[in-house]
Amino acid sequence: MTLxxxxxxxxxxxxxxxxxxxxxKKEVAGCIVGVxxxxxxxxxxxxxxxxxxxxxxxxxxxxxxxGTQSRVAELIVVATPVGLVAEYVQRAAEAIRSxxxxxxxxxxxxxxxxxxxxxxxxCSQLCSRKDFGGSRFIGSHPIAGSERSGPQHASEVLFExxxxxxxxxxxxxxxxxxLLVQFWQRLGSSVICTTPxxxxxxxxRTSHLxxxxxxxxxxxxxxxDIRYTGTGFRSTTRLAAGLPxxxxxxxxxxxGAILEAVRDYEHRLRDLREIIERKxxxxxxxxxxxxxxNRDALG
Amino acid sequence: MTLxxxxxxxxxxxxxxxxxxxxxKKEVAGCIVGVxxxxxxxxxxxxxxxxxxxxxxxxxxxxxxxGTQSRVAELIVVATPVGLVAEYVQRAAEAIRSxxxxxxxxxxxxxxxxxxxxxxxxCSQLCSRKDFGGSRFIGSHPIAGSERSGPQHASEVLFExxxxxxxxxxxxxxxxxxLLVQFWQRLGSSVICTTPxxxxxxxxRTSHLxxxxxxxxxxxxxxxDIRYTGTGFRSTTRLAAGLPxxxxxxxxxxxGAILEAVRDYEHRLRDLREIIERKxxxxxxxxxxxxxxNRDALG
Numbered sequence: 001m002t003l004x005x006x007x008x009x010x011x012x013x014x015x016x017x018x019x020x021x022x023x024x025k026k027e028v029a030g031c032i033v034g035v036x037x038x039x040x041x042x043x044x045x046x047x048x049x050x051x052x053x054x055x056x057x058x059x060x061x062x063x064x065x066x067g068t069q070s071r072v073a074e075l076i077v078v079a080t081p082v083g084l085v086a087e088y089v090q091r092a093a094e095a096i097r098s099x100x101x102x103x104x105x106x107x108x109x110x111x112x113x114x115x116x117x118x119x120x121x122x123c124s125q126l127c128s129r130k131d132f133g134g135s136r137f138i139g140s141h142p143i144a145g146s147e148r149s150g151p152q153h154a155s156e157v158l159f160e161x162x163x164x165x166x167x168x169x170x171x172x173x174x175x176x177x178x179l180l181v182q183f184w185q186r187l188g189s190s191v192i193c194t195t196p197x198x199x200x201x202x203x204x205r206t207s208h209l210x211x212x213x214x215x216x217x218x219x220x221x222x223x224x225d226i227r228y229t230g231t232g233f234r235s236t237t238r239l240a241a242g243l244p245x246x247x248x249x250x251x252x253x254x255x256g257a258i259l260e261a262v263r264d265y266e267h268r269l270r271d272l273r274e275i276i277e278r279k280x281x282x283x284x285x286x287x288x289x290x291x292x293x294n295r296d297a298l299g
Numbered sequence: 300m301t302l303x304x305x306x307x308x309x310x311x312x313x314x315x316x317x318x319x320x321x322x323x324k325k326e327v328a329g330c331i332v333g334v335x336x337x338x339x340x341x342x343x344x345x346x347x348x349x350x351x352x353x354x355x356x357x358x359x360x361x362x363x364x365x366g367t368q369s370r371v372a373e374l375i376v377v378a379t380p381v382g383l384v385a386e387y388v389q390r391a392a393e394a395i396r397s398x399x400x401x402x403x404x405x406x407x408x409x410x411x412x413x414x415x416x417x418x419x420x421x422c423s424q425l426c427s428r429k430d431f432g433g434s435r436f437i438g439s440h441p442i443a444g445s446e447r448s449g450p451q452h453a454s455e456v457l458f459e460x461x462x463x464x465x466x467x468x469x470x471x472x473x474x475x476x477x478l479l480v481q482f483w484q485r486l487g488s489s490v491i492c493t494t495p496x497x498x499x500x501x502x503x504r505t506s507h508l509x510x511x512x513x514x515x516x517x518x519x520x521x522x523x524d525i526r527y528t529g530t531g532f533r534s535t536t537r538l539a540a541g542l543p544x545x546x547x548x549x550x551x552x553x554x555g556a557i558l559e560a561v562r563d564y565e566h567r568l569r570d571l572r573e574i575i576e577r578k579x580x581x582x583x584x585x586x587x588x589x590x591x592x593n594r595d596a597l598g
Contacts, residue, residue, distance in 0.1 A: 143527060143528075143529040144529060144530075145529070145530075146530075163527065165527070192526075202524050202527045203527065205520075205521070205524055206520075206524050206528045206529070206532050207527075207528075207529065207532065210531055210535040210536075211531065213516065213535065214535055214590075215586065215587055215590035215591075216564065216567045216568055216590070217508070217509060217512065218590040218591075218593045219567070219590035219593060220504075220563065220564065220567055221504075221505075221593045222504070224501075225501050225504055225505050226597065227462060227491070228501045228502065228505045229442075229506075229597060230444070230461065230462075230505070230506065231443075231445075232446075232506055232510065233505050233506065233509050233597075235535070235537045236512065236534070236538060237597070238531075238534045238535075238594075239535060240591060240594040241591055241594045242587075242591070244587035244591055247587050248583055248584045248587065252578070252580050252583070258575060262572050262575070264519065265515065265516070265519065265568070266565070266572070268515045269515055269561070269564070269565060269568070270565070272511060272515060273558065273561050273562070276550060276554050276557060276558055276561070277558065279551070281547055281550075284547055284551070285543050285544070285547045287514065287518060288514055288541075288543035288547065290518045291514035291515070291517040291518035291539040292514075292517075292541070292542075292543055294517045294518060294520045295517040295536050295539040295540045296540055297525070298525065298528060298532075298533060298536070
C-alpha cells in the first residue's frame with residue numbers, strides 16, 4: 001500500500017536517489033518526482049528508475065509537474081547538502097502556499113523532511129515556524145551513506161537495517177511524526193526520536209569526528225609513501241573521499257559539538273603519546289584491549 | 300616448480316596460515332611444516348590444508364619432523380608477533396647447527412625470514428651476525444593482513460597484488476635475496492628492498508599511526524552512542540579489532556618513528572581545529588579537497 005500518492009525528492013544524488021529507489025521497491029509512493037539543478041543527475045535518475053519524472057524547475061517539480069493543481073507533493077524530501085536545506089524547505093512551502101487547493105478541498109497538508117547530517121541549525125531556522133501555509137517540516141537523518149556520490153551510486157538497500165533519527169519540534173503533529181516514522185520503516189530503517197541538539201552532539205562523535213580524522217590522515221599522505229599503504233590505510237581513510245561541499249556544510253553547521261569531540265580526541269591522543277613516550281607497554285596493552293572490546297561489540 | 304623442498308612456518312595464525320595456503324596453491328614447497336605453541340592452531344591448520352604436518356615442539360619442527368636428518372627446513376618463516384621474532388630466529392639457527400649434514404653433503408644453507416610489521420629492532424639484533432651456522436636471516440614484511448586472527452581466517456590470496464618489503468643486511472647474499480624475492484612473487488606479491496630504518500619510518504605513517512588513531516576512536520566510543528554508529532565509524536575503527544599483543548610489539552619495537560608520526564598528526568589535528576574555531580570554511584574546504592584528492596588517488 002502506498003503511503004503517499006506523490007513524493008518529490010529535491011536533489012537526486014546518492015541519498016536522494018537511494019530514497020527514490022527504496023521507495024519504488026517498497027511501493028511507498030504512487031509517483032516519484034525528482035528535482036535537481038543538474039540535468040545529468042535527472043537523466044541518470046530516470047535511467048535507473050529512481051524517479052518517474054524530473055525537472056530542473058523547483059516550483060514546477062514541487063507543485064505543477066504534470067500540469068494540474070492536484071499534483072502537489074504529499075511528501076517532500078530535501079536531499080541536498082545541509083547548507084541548502086532550510087532555503088529549499090522555505091521555497092517549497094512558499095510554492096505550495098501559492099497553489100490554492102481545488103474548490104471544495106481542505107487546505108493542503110504537505111510533509112517536508114530532509115536527510116541532513118546535522119539538525120540543530122536547520123531546525124532552529126524552521127521548527128519555530130508552526131506553519132508554512134499547510135506544509136510541516138520534521139527533520140530526518142538516516143544514518144546511512146557512502147563516500148561515493150551521485151545517483152549512479154544510489155542503492156535501494158541503503159537504509160536497510162540502519163537507524164534513522166528524526167527530530168520533531170514541540171509543535172510537530174503526532175500524525176505527521178507517525179507518517180514519517182512509517183515512511184522510514186518502509187524503507188527498511190528503524191527510527192528513533194531525539195532533539196536536534198542531542199542528535200548533533202552524538203553524531204559529532206560517531207560520524208563528524210571520524211570523517212575529519214580520516215581526512216587528516218589522507219591529507220598527510222606523502223606521495224612516496226603511497227605504494228606502502230595497505231587495506232588498513234584504505235579503511236581508515238575511506239571517508240576522506242566524501243564530497244568536500246557536503247562536509248563543509250556539516251562541519252560549519254555543527255562546529256560547536258564537533259570542536260568538543262575534536263578536543264576530547266586531542267586529549268586522548270596526547271594521553272596515548274605519553275604512554276608511548278614513557279614506554280608503558282602494559283598501559284598500551286590495556287588501552288588496545290579497551291579499544292578492541294569496544295570495536296568487537298560493534299560486530 | 301617448487302622453490303623449496305621444505306618450508307617450516309613458525310606460528311600458523313592468520314599470517315603464517317596465509318603463507319602456507321598460498322605456498323600450497325602456488326606449489327612453492329614440497330612439504331609445509333607448521334610449528335605453533337597452540338595445538339588448536341595446528342589442528343585447524345591441518346584441517347584447512349595449510350600445513351602437511353605440525354608440531355608444538357620447535358626443534359623437532361625445524362629439523363627432525365619425519366625422523367631423518369635430511370628433513371631440515373630450507374626456508375623458515377617466523378610468523379609470530381614481532382617481539383618473538385629474534386628469539387625464534389636464533390633458536391632455529393641453533394637447532395639447525397646442531398644437526399650435522401649427512402656425510403658428503405655441504406653445510407646446510409637455510410634461509411630464515413619473518414613477516415613482522417617492524418624491521419629495525421629485529422634486524423639490529425640479527426643482521427649484524429653474518430652467520431648462524433648455515434642459516435641466513437633476511438627480514439620480510441608483506442603489507443597485507445586483517446584485523447582478524449587465527450588460521451581460520453587465513454587466505455590463499457592474502458598476498459596477491461600486495462607489496463612485500465624485504466630488508467636485507469649488507470651481508471646478505473644475492474642468491475638468498477633472489478630466492479626470497481621469488482618466494483614472495485610466487486605468492487602473488489610484488490617486492491621492494493628498503494633499509495629497516497626506512498621501512499619503519501614509512502610504515503609508522505601508513506600503518507602504525509592509522510592503527511592507533513583507529514584504537515583511540517574505538518576506545519572513546521560511549522555505550523549510549525553505539526546505536527548511532529554507521530558504516531563510516533566501522534571503517535574508521537576496523538583496525539582497532541587487531542590483537543593487542545601483536546600491536547603492543549609493533550609499537551614498542553618502533554616507538555621512535557611512531558612518536559614522530561603521532562606528533563605530526565597532532566599538529567595537523569590542531570591546525571584543523573583552529574580552522575574550525577575561526578570558522579574559516581574556505582580553509583576547511585581546501586583541507587577537505589586535498590584529503591579527497593589524496594584518497595581518490597589510492598583507488
